[in-house]
Amino acid sequence: MSNLPETNRSRDSQLWKDLVLGSEQALGSLMRIHYRSLLNYGQKFNRDEEFLKDCIQELFIEIWNRKLTLSSPDNVKAYLFSSLRRKIYREAHKLPLFHHESADAEDGGLHVEFSPEWWLIEEESLAERTRKMGYLLNLLPKRQREVIYLKYYQELSRDEIAQVMAISPQTVSNLIQLAFMNLRDRIKTVSISLFAFLALFIR
C-alpha cells in the first residue's frame, strides 16, 4: 500500500464523492483515516479531549447534513483541518455560527503548544537539546509555531497549510523562513551564553 500524498489525496476525493452520493460507509472511512490526526491537531490548541471529540463528531455530522450544498474540497485533509480549527475557535469563544472574525482575532484565540518528552531520551546531551528546542519553539510567535507544527509534524504541504490557516502560500513560506531565522538567532544566543558560562569555569 502506497502512502504517497497524491495517492492519499485521490483516495480522499473518491471517498468524498461517494459520501455526496449518500454512502455512510465513505463518511466512516474518512473519519477513520483522519480522526487521530485531527484529535492530535486539536490537542495542540485545547487539552480538553471530550470537547475536541464533540467538535470532531459535529464536524463530520455537519458535512453529512450539508453534503449536497458543500462544494467538494480540492484537498479533503486540509478542508477537515481548517474546519476543525474554525470550530474549536468558535466553540471555545461561544461565538455564533456565522460570526465573521478577522484572521488576527482568530490567531489570538488559538495557539499551538509543544510539550516535548525530552526526559524519555537517555542520551543526556540530546535530551537537553530537545528540551531546549521545545522551549525555543514555544517562544515563537503563534502563527510561526502552527506553521512549523503542520509542516514538520503533520507533514502538510505549503498549499495545504495555506488552506488550513486561511493565509496565502507565500505567507506560509515567509512564516517558515521567519521561524527558522528566529530559532537560529535564539540557538546562537543560548549557546553563546552557555559558552560564556563554561568559560567561567575554564579560567
Add this chain to the structure above:
Amino acid sequence: MTDYRKFIVEDFMTDPLFRAWVLNGDAQATAFWHHWLAGNPDRSEMVQAARALLLAMDEKRPTLSDDELDTIVEGTLGKLSSNLETGQPTGRRMYLVWARVAAAVLVVAGLGWGLHKFPLGASFKTISTTSSPSEIRVERTNHTDRPMTVLLGDKSTVILQPGSRLSFSSALEKEPRRVVYLDGEAFFDVVKDPAHPFFVYSNHLSTRVLGTSFRVVAYEREKQASVSVLTGKVTVFIKKDLEKMNKMATRPGGLVLSPNEQVTFSQNKDRFTKSRIQGLANLYHPPRFSFDETPVTDVFNALEKAYGIDIEYEPEKLYGYRLTATFSEMSLHDELHLICRIIKGTYHIEEGRVIIETDQ
C-alpha cells in the same frame, strides 16, 4: 543518491530517511546516519539540531484504540439524519450528551497524567497510536484477587497486584525506549539494556530505569504514589515538574533512588519524601515448585496457576516428557528457559502470553 552535505536543518527535518531514524528508531536508518555522521563530523551540529527539533514536536501519547475509534465512528454514523426516523434523540444538544456518555464509558482511566490515557478496561486491547500507526498496544488488568505475572517481550517481568492495570507496546523490545503505563501497584524486574532504557509512566510519578527491580504504587484515584527500589538504580520525576519544565529554560533534576530506598509523592504536600524500606524482597518472593516425574503439561499448569499467566503449547508434542526438579529463587524466565531445554523447544512472549514452540 541524495547529497546530504548540501542539506540544512529544514531539509533534514523533511527527509524520510532522517525521520525514520529520529522518530521511529528504524535500524537501517540508524545505521546509515551513524555511518554518515562519522564521515561528516562537520555536519554534526546541524544534524543534532534537526534531530532535537523533530523530537521536540513528537509527543508519544497513546490516544485511541481501534475499538474506541470504531465505536466513535459507529456512534457518529448512527446520528446521521438519514438514520433518525427510528426515533433516536435528535439535535445537537442530545448527541453531545450521548458522546459524553459514550466517552465516559470508553476512557476508563486518565492516569492523571493528562497527556497519557489508558485504553479500554478489558483485559487485552490493541491500540495504535497517532505517531506510529503500526504500533500495537497491549493492556493487562488483574481482575483476580491474587498477584499476576506479566511477561514483557524484552524478558522483563512485572508482578501486577489485584485491581491494577498495565499497558505497553506489543513490540516493546524493538522500540528505542521501553515504555509501560501503570495504574495501580506493580513490582518490576527489568532486564538491563542500556540502549533501550525502560520507563514507567504513572499517576504523579514517572520512573526511568536501566536494569533493576523495583516497585511502583500509583493508583489513579489516589493522591499519593511511591516508588521503592530493591536492586539497581532508578530516577523518579514528578510529572507536574515535567509539565512545568517545558515552559522554563532550566532542566529539572529527577530524584535518584538506590537499593532499599523509597520515595513517596503526596499531592497534598506537592513534594517528595525519601525514606528507607526493608523487606521488599520478601514481598515479592518467587513461588517455590517441586516436581517429581511430573508430566511437562502439568508443570505448565502449575506455572500458569502460580503466576497467573497463559502458556500456549501443543500437548500432543509434549507427550512423554517428565520433569523432576525443584525451582526456588528462580525467575519465571529462568524456569521457562530450563523447561524448554528439556523439551528441546523455544518460547517467546506474545501480548503477554507465553508461546511454547517445539521443533519436531
